Amino acid sequence: VLVIVPPITAFVAAGFEHSIANLYFLSYGLALKEWAQPEFWISIGQDATAYAALTLSGAVHNVVVATAGNLVGGSLMVGAVYWFVYLRRPG
Secondary structure, three states: OOOOHHHHHHHHHOOOOOHHHHHHHHHHHHHHHHHOOHHHHHHHOOOHHHHOOOOHHHHHHHHHHHHHHHHHHHHHHHHHHHHHHHHOOOO
């Protein structure tokens, strides 16, 4: 478990996007924007209009782009690791 923490921390700190994380955070943000009680907005010192740029179409676009990037990046990284481990010539 401790071995996986540094790469995940570096991934998040670098600001990269991950489709599964975006599915959670964007849907949670959209739900808060639409259905949060007034007490919530008072407690954070904002109102829903501050998040006008957070839209369903924008969230869908973000998830599609992040998923495509994850597929390409993951394919290249996994392919590179397999090439390095199995296909390079010994010696």
